[in-house]
Amino acid sequence: MHRQRWRAHRGRLSLNQLSVPDIATIELPFLPPFDWHAMLNFFGSRSSAGVEAVEDGVYRRAIEWQNDSGTMQVHLHPRRACLVVTLEGAVARHADALVEPLSRMFDTATDPHDIHRCFSADPWLAPLVEAAPGLRVPGAWSAFELVIRTVVGQQVSVKAASTVTGRIVERAGKRIEDHPHEGTAWRFPTPAALAAADLTGIGMPNKRIATLQTVAAAVASGALPLDDRHADNATIRAALLALPGIGPWTVEYVAMRALRDPDAWPASDLVLMNAILKHDPELKRPGQQKARTETWRPWRAYAAIHLWHGFAALSGRVGGG
Numbered sequence: 610m611h612r613q614r615w616r617a618h619r620g621r622l623s624l625n626q627l628s629v630p631d632i633a634t635i636e637l638p639f640l641p642p643f644d645w646h647a648m649l650n651f652f653g654s655r656s657s658a659g660v661e662a663v664e665d666g667v668y669r670r671a672i673e674w675q676n677d678s679g680t681m682q683v684h685l686h687p688r689r690a691c692l693v694v695t696l697e698g699a700v701a702r703h704a705d706a707l708v709e710p711l712s713r714m715f716d717t718a719t720d721p722h723d724i725h726r727c728f729s730a731d732p733w734l735a736p737l738v739e740a741a742p743g744l745r746v747p748g749a750w751s752a753f754e755l756v757i758r759t760v761v762g763q764q765v766s767v768k769a770a771s772t773v774t775g776r777i778v779e780r781a782g783k784r785i786e787d788h789p790h791e792g793t794a795w796r797f798p799t800p801a802a803l804a805a806a807d808l809t810g811i812g813m814p815n816k817r818i819a820t821l822q823t824v825a826a827a828v829a830s831g832a833l834p835l836d837d838r839h840a841d842n843a844t845i846r847a848a849l850l851a852l853p854g855i856g857p858w859t860v861e862y863v864a865m866r867a868l869r870d871p872d873a874w875p876a877s878d879l880v881l882m883n884a885i886l887k888h889d890p891e892l893k894r895p896g897q898q899k900a901r902t903e904t905w906r907p908w909r910a911y912a913a914i915h916l917w918h919g920f921a922a923l924s925g926r927v928g929g930g
Contacts, residue, residue: 658775820854
């Protein structure tokens with residue numbers, strides 16, 4: 610793990626006679642190769658409408674940190690091996706505290722050579738890594754938001770899930786007044802707001818709506834500490850799996866992206882199951898497939914990303930989440 614550096618350029622603004630930082634720039638270095646284009650495609654196809662947007666090589670979203678709000682935008686530095694994050698608004702005062710969560714979100718601390726060494730002798734994965742050596746596991750700004758987006762996406766296309774998520778944002782979220790960027794002019798609903806919202810006619814089965822609101826209520830009450838940085842990952846996984854409507858696939862997918870478990874593996878994912886069957890038709894049973902994935906430890910989350918990426922490249926369709 611290499612150290613993250615940051616550099617903040619701070620402006621000043623007047624707010625009730627108090628001057629506060631209103632802009633900060635953070636540089637997040639990475640070890641090349643780093644496939645920024647693939648990461649943007651992943652985020653863009655799964656974005657929560659109104660909350661986040663990908664445009665012209667830039668990722669944008671509205672954020673809140675310790676009761677301070679603002680926006681962030683992220684782009685690839687044109688010359689150096691780093692991502693450049695620009696924070697605007699009161700949230701810029703927290704630039705130093707945001708380095709670690711932003712590094713997790715964009716997976717900048719991973720050494721791609723570790724992934725290559727693990728997969729280089731595997732006849733299935735080696736060609737995929739050779740074709741896309743800079744793939745990372747895209748993270749999430751909020752584990753709660755990711756769980757909601759994942760539940761919405763159960764048994765529907767990625768595009769349909771993004772549409773319904775946008776409706777949920779408008780129904781239970783909060784619009785940011787006088788926001789300069791329409792694509793990020795909404796804050797994702799808080800757990801308490803989503804738990805209490807009327808989601809009738811949102812375009813989801815009632816049972817899935819109940820799951821959403823059960824998750825939201827559990828997070829609001831503290832029973833499910835999804836975004837508690839001090840919570841144990843095993844505790845979060847167990848608490849999430851115990852909720853009705855949440856299965857192992859959702860838990861492993863969230864572990865990949867939000868809990869940053871590099872060995873998480875959503876075994877029941879249809880794209881991953883079919884990819885294994887394509888390479889070896891004899892591996893039909895879950896136990897057989899699990900045994901085959903043991904050779905990919907401790908980087909199975911990266912194996913999943915490469916298999917999803919390979920599926921998308923061949924089919925033109927989005928796979929994974």
